[in-house]
């Protein structure tokens with residue numbers, strides 16, 4: 610298994626430049642008072658989440674899962690990289706243009722043991738897992754992250770940030786939605802800001818959220834798939850503000866899940 614380029618874990622020797630997240634790491638610790646002490650954190654690995662003594666061991670937990678599969682990350686900074694996707698069920702955000710509405714009602718999806726998810730991800734040979742949804746932060750991700758890390762995978766979270774943060778995450782992609790705004794606590798943790806654009810108002814919304822993210826955050830604008838008229842707006846914005854780049858849903862062009 611090769612390491613994901615964003616992984617901070619020294620054990621697989623792919624640490625991210627420290628300058629990107631000094632503030633974020635400080636805030637992560639303060640957000641997680643139940644985290645392990647610095648002495649118990651493996652050297653070179655930031656402690657973003659952490660398991661309190663009260664929480665069960667990860668093997669005793671399960672999650673509502675819409676689907677999990679090995680594929681190519683189609684969007685964002687890690688586009689084109691092989692990744693194991695775990696799409697947790699349940700979402701309370703309600704974007705009208707959502708392309709995974711079947712994920713919203715978690716009661717119609719099976720609960721799958723964390724151990725089974727971890728084994729499937731590890732057996733795939735992927736270097737990293739993408740925890741997505743739905744809105745994955747509706748669930749406490751601590752156990753799932755522990756299991757995935759124990760199996761040697763790095764973890765990329767895709768979230769709207771509208772529910773409390775949990776879990777020890779290596780790469781946080783915030784995709785904020787006006788339908789249910791991100792919580793303040795997510796912003797110091799963000800590695801990548803990815804804003805879906807339909808109209809000019811979304812560009813203003815993107816800038817508003819970018820102003821709250823740490824220095825070094827990768828900023829991406831992504832056209833909503835069924836709104837091609839957003840593409841010229843995005844192109845003009847990126848040309849005028851080159852700190853932004855464009856994210857496309859390449860998995861839809863490639864016809865992979």
Ligand code: SF4
Pocket residue numbers: 700701702703704706707708709710712742743744769786
């Ligand atoms: S947050 Fe994501 S899963 Fe939830 S409604 Fe919006 S696009 Fe769909």
